[in-house]
Amino acid sequence: MRFYEYESKALFARHGLPLSKSGLAHSREDARRIAAEIAGPVVLKSQVLSGGRMKAGAVKFADTPDEAAAHYDAIVPIVVSGQKCRAVLVEEKSQVQQEYYAGVTWDGRRKLPVVIFSDMGGIDIEQVAERHPDHVSKTHASTLLPPMPYLAKEAAAKTGVSGADLTRLAPIVSRLIEIFFRYDLTLAEINPLAKLEDGRFVVLDGHVDLEGDARPKHEKLLAELGIRPEETRQARPPTDFEVRGAQVDAGDHRGVAGNVVEFDGNLGLVIGAGGGSLTLFDAVRKHGGRPANYCEIGGNPSVKKACALTKLVLSKPGVEKLAVMMNVVSNTRVDIVARGVVKGCIESGRDPAKTIAIFRIPGSWEQEGFKILKKYGVEYCDRTVSMYEAAGRAVMKMKA
Amino acid sequence: MSILIHKDTTVIIQGITGREAVNMTREGLNYGTKIVGGVTPGRAGRDVYGVPVYDCVRDITSKTRVDGSIVTVPAAFTRDAVFEAIENGIKLVVVVTERIPRGEVAQMVELAQLRGARIIGPNCLGILSPDEAKMGGLGGPAADARKAFTKGPIGVMSRSGGMTTEICNTLTAAGLGQSTAVSIGGDAIIGSTYAELMPLFEADPETKAIAIYSEPGGRMEAELADWVREHRSRLPIVAFMAGRFMDEMPGMRFGHAGTIVEGKADTTADKIERMRAAGIAVAERIEEIPALIRQELGKRGA
Amino acid sequence: MPGMFIDVLVDPKAASDAALVKKLVEVCPVNIFAAQEGGGLRIVEENLDECVLCDLCVQAAPPGAVRVIKRYES
Numbered sequence A: 001m002r003f004y005e006y007e008s009k010a011l012f013a014r015h016g017l018p019l020s021k022s023g024l025a026h027s028r029e030d031a032r033r034i035a036a037e038i039a040g041p042v043v044l045k046s047q048v049l050s051g052g053r054m055k056a057g058a059v060k061f062a063d064t065p066d067e068a069a070a071h072y073d074a075i076v077p078i079v080v081s082g083q084k085c086r087a088v089l090v091e092e093k094s095q096v097q098q099e100y101y102a103g104v105t106w107d108g109r110r111k112l113p114v115v116i117f118s119d120m121g122g123i124d125i126e127q128v129a130e131r132h133p134d135h136v137s138k139t140h141a142s143t144l145l146p147p148m149p150y151l152a153k154e155a156a157a158k159t160g161v162s163g164a165d166l167t168r169l170a171p172i173v174s175r176l177i178e179i180f181f182r183y184d185l186t187l188a189e190i191n192p193l194a195k196l197e198d199g200r201f202v203v204l205d206g207h208v209d210l211e212g213d214a215r216p217k218h219e220k221l222l223a224e225l226g227i228r229p230e231e232t233r234q235a236r237p238p239t240d241f242e243v244r245g246a247q248v249d250a251g252d253h254r255g256v257a258g259n260v261v262e263f264d265g266n267l268g269l270v271i272g273a274g275g276g277s278l279t280l281f282d283a284v285r286k287h288g289g290r291p292a293n294y295c296e297i298g299g300n301p302s303v304k305k306a307c308a309l310t311k312l313v314l315s316k317p318g319v320e321k322l323a324v325m326m327n328v329v330s331n332t333r334v335d336i337v338a339r340g341v342v343k344g345c346i347e348s349g350r351d352p353a354k355t356i357a358i359f360r361i362p363g364s365w366e367q368e369g370f371k372i373l374k375k376y377g378v379e380y381c382d383r384t385v386s387m388y389e390a391a392g393r394a395v396m397k398m399k400a
Numbered sequence B: 001m002s003i004l005i006h007k008d009t010t011v012i013i014q015g016i017t018g019r020e021a022v023n024m025t026r027e028g029l030n031y032g033t034k035i036v037g038g039v040t041p042g043r044a045g046r047d048v049y050g051v052p053v054y055d056c057v058r059d060i061t062s063k064t065r066v067d068g069s070i071v072t073v074p075a076a077f078t079r080d081a082v083f084e085a086i087e088n089g090i091k092l093v094v095v096v097t098e099r100i101p102r103g104e105v106a107q108m109v110e111l112a113q114l115r116g117a118r119i120i121g122p123n124c125l126g127i128l129s130p131d132e133a134k135m136g137g138l139g140g141p142a143a144d145a146r147k148a149f150t151k152g153p154i155g156v157m158s159r160s161g162g163m164t165t166e167i168c169n170t171l172t173a174a175g176l177g178q179s180t181a182v183s184i185g186g187d188a189i190i191g192s193t194y195a196e197l198m199p200l201f202e203a204d205p206e207t208k209a210i211a212i213y214s215e216p217g218g219r220m221e222a223e224l225a226d227w228v229r230e231h232r233s234r235l236p237i238v239a240f241m242a243g244r245f246m247d248e249m250p251g252m253r254f255g256h257a258g259t260i261v262e263g264k265a266d267t268t269a270d271k272i273e274r275m276r277a278a279g280i281a282v283a284e285r286i287e288e289i290p291a292l293i294r295q296e297l298g299k300r301g302a
Numbered sequence C: 001m002p003g004m005f006i007d008v009l010v011d012p013k014a015a016s017d018a019a020l021v022k023k024l025v026e027v028c029p030v031n032i033f034a035a036q037e038g039g040g041l042r043i044v045e046e047n048l049d050e051c052v053l054c055d056l057c058v059q060a061a062p063p064g065a066v067r068v069i070k071r072y073e074s
Helices: A005-014 A028-038 A065-075 A125-131 A150-157 A163-182 A216-224 A240-250 A274-286 A303-315 A334-347 A366-375 A387-399 B019-031 B075-087 B102-115 B142-148 B161-173 B194-203 B220-231 B244-248 B268-277 B286-299 C018-027 C045-050 C056-060
Strands: A022-025 A042-046 A059-062 A088-092 A096-107 A112-118 A136-140 A185-196 A201-203 A206-210 A256-262 A267-272 A293-298 A321-326 A356-360 B010-014 B034-039 B051-054 B068-071 B092-095 B118-120 B126-129 B133-135 B151-158 B178-183 B209-214 B237-241 B281-283 C006-010 C033-035 C041-043 C066-070
Touching: A005 A022, A005 A206, A022 A028, A028 A042, A028 A065, A028 A088, A042 A065, A059 A065, A065 A088, A096 A125, A096 A136, A096 A163, A112 A125, A112 A150, A112 A163, A112 B102, A125 A136, A136 A150, A150 A163, A163 A185, A163 A201, A240 A256, A240 A293, A240 A303, A256 A303, A267 A274, A267 A303, A267 A387, A274 A293, A274 A321, A274 A387, A274 B161, A274 B244, A293 A303, A303 A321, A303 A334, A303 C045, A321 A334, A321 A387, A334 A356, A334 A366, A356 A387, A387 B286, B010 B019, B010 B075, B019 B034, B019 B133, B019 B142, B068 B075, B075 B092, B075 B102, B092 B102, B102 B118, B142 B161, B151 B161, B151 B194, B161 B178, B161 B209, B161 B286, B178 B194, B194 B209, B194 B220, B209 B220, B209 B286, B220 B237, B220 B268, B237 B268, B237 B286, B244 B268, B268 B281, B281 B286, C006 C041, C006 C045, C018 C033, C018 C056, C056 C066
Parallel strands: A267 A293, A267 A321, A321 A356, B010 B034, B010 B068, B034 B051, B068 B092, B092 B118, B151 B178, B151 B209, B209 B237, B237 B281
Antiparallel strands: A022 A088, A042 A059, A042 A088, A096 A112, A096 A185, A112 A136, A185 A201, A185 A206, A256 A293, B126 B133, B126 B178, C006 C066, C033 C041
16 A cells, blocks of 8 residues: 655654655645745655656746745646646755665565665666666565664665765665564655765655555554545545445455456456456456456355345446356355345346346355256356356347 | 375364364365364363364374464464464464465565475465365365365466366366365465475376466566476476456556556566466466366377 | 245244244354344344355254245245
8 A cells, every 4th residue: 555755754754764844735825835934945746646756747846935836736737647646745955966775675586575775766776777787786684583774784885885875874774674664564665865965865755555454553553644544545546336345345244245346348247256356357358348347256245245246236327237257166155146146136126137147156055056046037057167158158148 | 196285184273263264174074184183272172073172282283293284363363373383393384364464474484484384375275185185265165175176187276266176177177187286375475386386296296287377466477487497397387367457457456465566577468478488388268278288298298 | 024035934832932042043143033022033034035054043943843945946
């Protein structure tokens, strides 16, 4: 879960990382006031959850408070990679001598945190690593031993940093490593970490990602930073349909009917589980079908939950039919899902036989499930029909 | 033969009195697994389908040989349970629990490496060696498991628990049984990756080919491709790649926790290219896997 | 009112047996049975369709006293 720059910096500030004077502007008057307080040249930066702000023109420099106010108005409407501007950070402009990069993330292959450091900061670190590998160091940290300061020193020294620069940089990187561990981050990054003309180092831009599964552990921090529980911080904000999907899942603890994602097609999908949904969604698209949604059912959802999900999908304008499909199930029960989707159709005022294009969930309690489907005239198939073939039958019915 | 587990493997279940664990115990016993004990703190003296419950792992390991443990306790207690198993000398730990923060998983994995133990999972359905034993919920009730899984020459590894059963069922229907099927888990960091399990299949004379299920996100497929190239494996591998639509939707999370496209290396297109370059056949559909396996085996004159 | 898929019929004599009512409430994993205030048994209609066919209620009662009807079979 990505933090905005101002949230990342608020977290850094709590742990004593050096930052420039700044304030968060929600109006042009805010921008003017903050610039006046800083009393010097400032930079205004759009707060968005994506990179590429500079290119999009969402970062501007101002010499006077009036100029800052004008820039505020120019920045706010700019959408960067589909992300809207939440606010504008007004920050003291720094006299930079050199830019460094410091980051901590997971090395999935080694299954350890890795400290990445470069004396070529300010640009995309992956590019630097590709073109100038000798300017990037990688230092792995243990997850069992407490993080020691020498790791940070080694990380910087490997790129040739020495003297006073090394003794000033190392404690900053060391604190970044501590923050990474303490808050279950998947990324803690300072880019650039700038050396100013007077020899001091400051964090000019920072980026923090908190692991979704660790959110419950850090509720207090999130509340203090003003991050609300419903903020998913995905690549795009959730639609109303998706918010209602999350409510269906949260409304009943029995099983999963989650991760509802809206698409613009006419075939509603009640699919599962994690891997099965990915496979089935691909299959529907490969047959030329247009899904209205993505979702994942599993973990043996209750009849009530499967019914609520069915009703939600059918409530979406333009949904003509449903495809109910899963991989061979062992935990989820075929009969329970069958009851749920049939009930969902009827409660939506639709005939299950006409609405459900195909029901392909073989496995646990399938005989009982098939009896229900037969009674309501729903077309179903067992494990001899592949997931791909079942998706094809559903798409065929849409075209008929 | 099989890998990881067989008829004589002795197993305990940590968290045995939980709702899902009770099912898992009954299913495991019915399948023939030797479940020698269970642990739930404060519940010592009870039994679950005849399996005695203890307060501590050491209460069992001090009395009898324990080869493996299934950990199915809430996420907040999982690290503790895994440490307890490993520090009491258990060498195979299957972690079923999902939603464990990555940092804690990495700690379990690091400890396992230190002690020479192996972790499968987290966020997995476990291991099944047909007609031998199963650890975890994989395949469900014994009768259902016997329908989908049959003994034979194919090693199966899958990032999805449900798709492990789907693939084995497809293999079974085509007359290809399995040596062992491993649901390796859907998280970004897991105890045993494809490449880390390959040497075990490689050493198992009964295994003749490998089928894998993979997804976007992570470097596991690239790691497997490198492994295959470096070790000139005797085993042909057929992979199925799900979630191809995700390539067009970077930053969105679908499926498992480890399934997200953050960079080019996470895309299915990149993974497919790397695997094919290493000689791994990639199936477009699940039902193509058996024919591709036979074709690959034919090429090698097996 | 029966559920759309499941109905549970309890013999009136069994329904007034306080000990049996307590047992039925306990065994049902999806809370189909509730004790009525002032004695007696109440069927929780909105939970009928959640029945997992575990048969625990049938086994807890004297033979024939509790019947689970699969309405989709008739």
